Amino acid sequence: MSIRPIFAALRKHKLAAGLLALEIAVACAILCNAVFLIRDRLAQMQVNTGIAENELVWFSADGTSGDAATPIVERNLAALKGLAEVKAVAVVKSLPLSNNDMNFNATMDAAGKVSTPNMQMLIGTSGYLQTLGLKLVAGHDFSADDYAGIDAWQPQSSSMMVTRALADRLWPGKSALGQGFYVDKKRYQVIGVVDHLVRGELRGIASEYVALCAARPSENLSSLYVLRVDPAARDRLVREGSDMLIRLNPDMLISQQGTYGELRSSYFASDRALAWLLGVICVALLVVTALGIAGLASFWVAQRRRQIGIRRAMGATRGDILRYFQIENFLIVSFGIALGMLLAYVLNVTLMKFYELPILPLYYLPIGAVVLWLLGQLAVLGPALRAAAVPPVVATRSV
Amino acid sequence: MFRYYLGLGLYSLRRNPALTALMIVLIGAGVASSMITFAALRAITADPLPAKSAQLFVPQIDNFGPVNGTPDGEPPLMLSYIDTMALLRAHRAEREAALYPVRFSLVPAEVTHAPFTVQGYAVTGDTFAMFGVPFLYGSDWSKKDDTEGSNALVISRRLNEKIFDGVNSIGRTVRLDDHDYRVVGVANDWNPQPRFYANADIHDVSEVGEAPDFFLPFARAVNQQMTSRWGNFCPADDYSKDSDWPAMLQSECVWISFWVQLPTAAVVQRYREFLDGYAAEQQRVGRFHWAPNNRLHNLLPWLDYVHAVPEETHVSFLLALGLQLVCLVNTIGLLLAKFMRRRGEIGVRRALGASRRAIYAQFLTEAGMIGVVGGALGLPLTIFGVSSMGSFFEPRVARLVHVDVSLLGLTLLTAIVATVIAALYPTWRAAQVQPAWQLKAN
Numbered sequence: 101m102s103i104r105p106i107f108a109a110l111r112k113h114k115l116a117a118g119l120l121a122l123e124i125a126v127a128c129a130i131l132c133n134a135v136f137l138i139r140d141r142l143a144q145m146q147v148n149t150g151i152a153e154n155e156l157v158w159f160s161a162d163g164t165s166g167d168a169a170t171p172i173v174e175r176n177l178a179a180l181k182g183l184a185e186v187k188a189v190a191v192v193k194s195l196p197l198s199n200n201d202m203n204f205n206a207t208m209d210a211a212g213k214v215s216t217p218n219m220q221m222l223i224g225t226s227g228y229l230q231t232l233g234l235k236l237v238a239g240h241d242f243s244a245d246d247y248a249g250i251d252a253w254q255p256q257s258s259s260m261m262v263t264r265a266l267a268d269r270l271w272p273g274k275s276a277l278g279q280g281f282y283v284d285k286k287r288y289q290v291i292g293v294v295d296h297l298v299r300g301e302l303r304g305i306a307s308e309y310v311a312l313c314a315a316r317p318s319e320n321l322s323s324l325y326v327l328r329v330d331p332a333a334r335d336r337l338v339r340e341g342s343d344m345l346i347r348l349n350p351d352m353l354i355s356q357q358g359t360y361g362e363l364r365s366s367y368f369a370s371d372r373a374l375a376w377l378l379g380v381i382c383v384a385l386l387v388v389t390a391l392g393i394a395g396l397a398s399f400w401v402a403q404r405r406r407q408i409g410i411r412r413a414m415g416a417t418r419g420d421i422l423r424y425f426q427i428e429n430f431l432i433v434s435f436g437i438a439l440g441m442l443l444a445y446v447l448n449v450t451l452m453k454f455y456e457l458p459i460l461p462l463y464y465l466p467i468g469a470v471v472l473w474l475l476g477q478l479a480v481l482g483p484a485l486r487a488a489a490v491p492p493v494v495a496t497r498s499v
Numbered sequence: 500m501f502r503y504y505l506g507l508g509l510y511s512l513r514r515n516p517a518l519t520a521l522m523i524v525l526i527g528a529g530v531a532s533s534m535i536t537f538a539a540l541r542a543i544t545a546d547p548l549p550a551k552s553a554q555l556f557v558p559q560i561d562n563f564g565p566v567n568g569t570p571d572g573e574p575p576l577m578l579s580y581i582d583t584m585a586l587l588r589a590h591r592a593e594r595e596a597a598l599y600p601v602r603f604s605l606v607p608a609e610v611t612h613a614p615f616t617v618q619g620y621a622v623t624g625d626t627f628a629m630f631g632v633p634f635l636y637g638s639d640w641s642k643k644d645d646t647e648g649s650n651a652l653v654i655s656r657r658l659n660e661k662i663f664d665g666v667n668s669i670g671r672t673v674r675l676d677d678h679d680y681r682v683v684g685v686a687n688d689w690n691p692q693p694r695f696y697a698n699a700d701i702h703d704v705s706e707v708g709e710a711p712d713f714f715l716p717f718a719r720a721v722n723q724q725m726t727s728r729w730g731n732f733c734p735a736d737d738y739s740k741d742s743d744w745p746a747m748l749q750s751e752c753v754w755i756s757f758w759v760q761l762p763t764a765a766v767v768q769r770y771r772e773f774l775d776g777y778a779a780e781q782q783r784v785g786r787f788h789w790a791p792n793n794r795l796h797n798l799l800p801w802l803d804y805v806h807a808v809p810e811e812t813h814v815s816f817l818l819a820l821g822l823q824l825v826c827l828v829n830t831i832g833l834l835l836a837k838f839m840r841r842r843g844e845i846g847v848r849r850a851l852g853a854s855r856r857a858i859y860a861q862f863l864t865e866a867g868m869i870g871v872v873g874g875a876l877g878l879p880l881t882i883f884g885v886s887s888m889g890s891f892f893e894p895r896v897a898r899l900v901h902v903d904v905s906l907l908g909l910t911l912l913t914a915i916v917a918t919v920i921a922a923l924y925p926t927w928r929a930a931q932v933q934p935a936w937q938l939k940a941n
Contacts, residue, residue, distance in 0.1 A: 115924075119832040123825050130821040137814065162604065162616070205735050215735070252743070353604050353616050374811045377536075381818050384528060385825060392829035395521045399836040451817070455810050 106428050113400070117432050120396055124436025124472055127389045129443035132468045133451060134378040134385075136460055141371040147307070149196040149364070150263075150296030152233025154331045155187070156360035157338050158195060159345060162353040163323035172349070173317035177225070179344055180325065185333040190228035191317050192324050193221070194300050195360070197367040201300025202253065206281040206288075206311075208270070216270060216281055219309040220299040223255055225317050229294075231328045234312075237264060239277050239292030246314040250321060254283060255313040261292040265308035288313070301367075334359045389472075390479040397425065397483035401490075408487055409494030418488040425484035426477060433476035437469045444468070500857075501864065508865030515837065519869065522833050526873025529826030530914040531880035536819040538885050538906055540812050542899040544802075547691035551631055552798040554593075554760050556767065557698065558586065558774055561792035562751050562781075567734035574792055575732060576698045576805065577753040580721075587623065591773045592759035593766070596626040597717055598696060599755050600728040603675035607662060617658065617675070618728070619713035620696075621720030627653070629760050630689075630696065632714075635659075637669040637684035640716060644683070648718030652680035658712045659685045673713075678723070680715065692899055693807050695798055697729075698756040727754045771795050827921050830869075835925040838862060845929055846937025858930040866922030867915060874914025881910050 110117050164172050173191055180189045194200045201220040208214040226247045229236070239261070246257040258280075267276035267290070280289040288311070297310045315321050325345070329337045342354050365372075401408075408421055448460040512519040546552050560582050561574035568574070578586070583597045601621050604614045624645035626632070632639075632653075640651035652673055659668055659682075668682045690710035724744040733752035761767045771793075778791030796804050845858060853861075885902050 115928075116832050116835050119828050119835070123828040123832070126821055126825050126828065130818055130825070134818055207735075212735075351604075351614065353614065355616060370809065370811060374815065377811075377815050378818065381532065381815070381822055384532060385822050388525060388528065388822070388826055388829060391521055391525065392825075392832065395518060395829075396832050396836055399518070399833070399840070403836075403840060447821075451814060455814060 128440025527876030535884035870915035870918030
């Protein structure tokens with residue numbers, strides 16, 4: 101079947117067809133960008149924190165002050181360890197994605213000339229690597245002597261570990277073991293490399309720039325208790341753990357507590373919210389576009405009943421009529437998509453002003469095109485079938 | 500005549516119930532989507548202190564320098580204790596407020612009650628007048644309290660209700676950590692959002708929500724070595740001074756929010772010059788090794804500067820507008836089809852003497868009816884969307900958003916205006932119909 105008569109007919113409805121194409125174009129631009137944003141958010145939400153997420157329970161308290169902090173916190177840890185189904189316990193300075201981290205810059209030389217990128221320092225008490233479930237890829241764990249005191253915020257022990265990402269950044273192509281950097285003239289030396297560990301907040305490529313140190317509990321390391329537990333017992337241990345801490349320390353204020361899953365989920369609350377919102381907008385957009393196509397097509401069918409009858413009377417099959425409307429829709433949607441690809445890029449550039457967003461990948465465009473073509477065909481199917489059902493006898497009746 | 504057009508419109512709309520319903524749904528859904536996201540945008544970009552914002556400014560002094568500072572060369576958002584004291588002493592602004600957040604555990608007088616955490620701010624005396632904090636009972640503390648750092652305390656109405664059952668508690672004692680404070684004032688509801696004055700942490704979830712529980716004298720907090728809840732931000736050279744209080748006060752660590760009230764443009768200019776002079780002086784005496792790099796932002800530009808508005812809010816508003824645009828284009832197409840199908844009717848009306856104006860009036864009335872009904876559908880959708888916003892927007896935004904009469908009015912107005920605009924072109928086409936040609940064709 102030739103396309104020429106369809107073009108000729110469309111020229112009679114330039115404006116209506118143009119509006120439909122414009123609508124498809126705007127829908128195409130929004131869809132591509134919204135889906136891109138959603139995927140960007142979802143990708144962030146998949147981040148591997150490097151810890152045993154579904155086995156962790158935590159309590160954030162106001163901390164213990166004075167010299168008695170060490171024995172008190174050690175007693176608390178021992179009591180928590182004694183609870184059923186608790187595998188390991190520790191006090192740490194912060195947790196990944198807790199929006200709370202201790203950041204610092206070090207220097208690569210004693211003279212303080214070459215500085216490192218900004219890093220996070222994570223400090224924990226005895227056995228915290230096992231408690232968090234961190235995986236060592238080189239070197240060995242801290243020794244008992246490494247769990248020493250803390251001056252101001254700096255651990256006294258010079259042993260530290262780094263994440264693989266940080267090791268690759270500071271000593272590319274070399275083994276990190278035995279290397280070191282300086283903080284305020286004090287040298288810290290790498291004794292181990294950790295596979296993955298994310299900071300208190302995501303910072304792009306610097307998200308895993310973490311140095312890990314060891315210290316015994318003290319005033320400066322007494323507020324964040326972490327328990328590694330049997331996943332099935334997590335909720336119970338959140339209750340039992342806080343009851344235990346309050347019983348042992350009646351003055352203690354536990355400001356926050358929960359499973360690690362809850363902490364992670366609250367970190368991504370805004371990303372999830374945006375993804376949902378955009379998802380709803382996308383669905384609404386698809387529905388509205390489909391309704392628009394179907395509505396206008398129905399109208400055209402009703403308007404052309406007589407012409408359809410004539411065509412049928414002159415020998416056109418039902419299939420011919422059906423295909424006529426399908427091809428017409430395909431042409432309009434194609435115009436819309438062509439314009440929409442342009443609009444998609446304009447919108448992308450506009451969004452980039454507000455937003456740290458990469459440029460829209462090219463492969464979104466053909467996917468968007470296919471989706472809209474399918475949507476168009478689906479929407480036009482009903483009206484087109486109704487058109488095909490118009491009997492030839494209509495041609496003989498006056499309107 | 501208008502009633503006649505209403506009747507005609509109603510008749511026409513009833514003749515095509517499916518098409519009419521479709522247009523109503525499009526208008527309703529489109530306007531609701533943009534109104535829901537607009538409500539969020541409006542809530543978050545609202546002026547937190549409309550009566551005062553034009554006069555409130557944040558001075559920033561670069562005491563970090565190019566080596567320790569941020570890569571983009573912007574000075575720190577807060578001031579060091581040295582600079583805070585210097586600016587307070589110089590007293591070049593009409594009013595000045597230095598403040599930082601502190602947290603205590605409050606031990607209730609009855610032993611049966613468990614202690615609980617309270618959050619508030621250590622502030623200098625001007626703060627109350629400058630930020631317009633209203634008082635339910637009492638007032639702010641005296642000049643003497645302010646300079647000596649006495650144990651005076653202003654508590655929020657909410658805290659007053661919690662621990663004193665809402666009675667006038669002036670002169671009563673509140674125990675915070677290990678110290679007794681005497682209540683000199685009860686602040687009436689004062690909770691501007693976002694918390695613009697929380698310089699370091701406007702983004703922080705904990706900085707949005709309930710009003711601060713209390714205010715205590717800045718000098719008191721410093722004397723008692725109370726650390727800021729935000730923590731300190733220190734240049735690398737001063738890391739070691741972080742936890743040694745006297746050394747920290749003399750260091751370049753920044754931890755204090757500083758605000759000034761400058762009534763006129765001329766005063767603002769003079770204050771700018773004063774800041775540059777101060778920084779130049781610091782450079783001359785060898786404290787800064789770089790040229791003055793100061794900022795003085797007014798409140799609203801400041802909110803922009805610190806990106807107080809989550810970017811999600813802009814993006815979702817923009818995309819929702821796009822959705823409404825699609826709905827509108829859709830409506831134009833449907834109206835066009837609908838109106839053009841009635842060429843015959845138009846031809847008859849024109850032949851019987853109806854002017855073009857009358858055609859305009861008739862068809863715009865019909866479109867307006869669709870707009871009204873679409874807007875009426877948009878109202879419950881908007882209310883539903885805003886009330887379930889907690890699951891779409893992050894909690895800190897959702898908490899600020901609410902439905903009010905103006906939002907509902909705007910919903911209805913937008914729906915009607917948008918529909919009438921959508922109807923302009925189809926109506927124009929309808930009015931162009933040549934009666935003679937139509938009559939002949941039929």
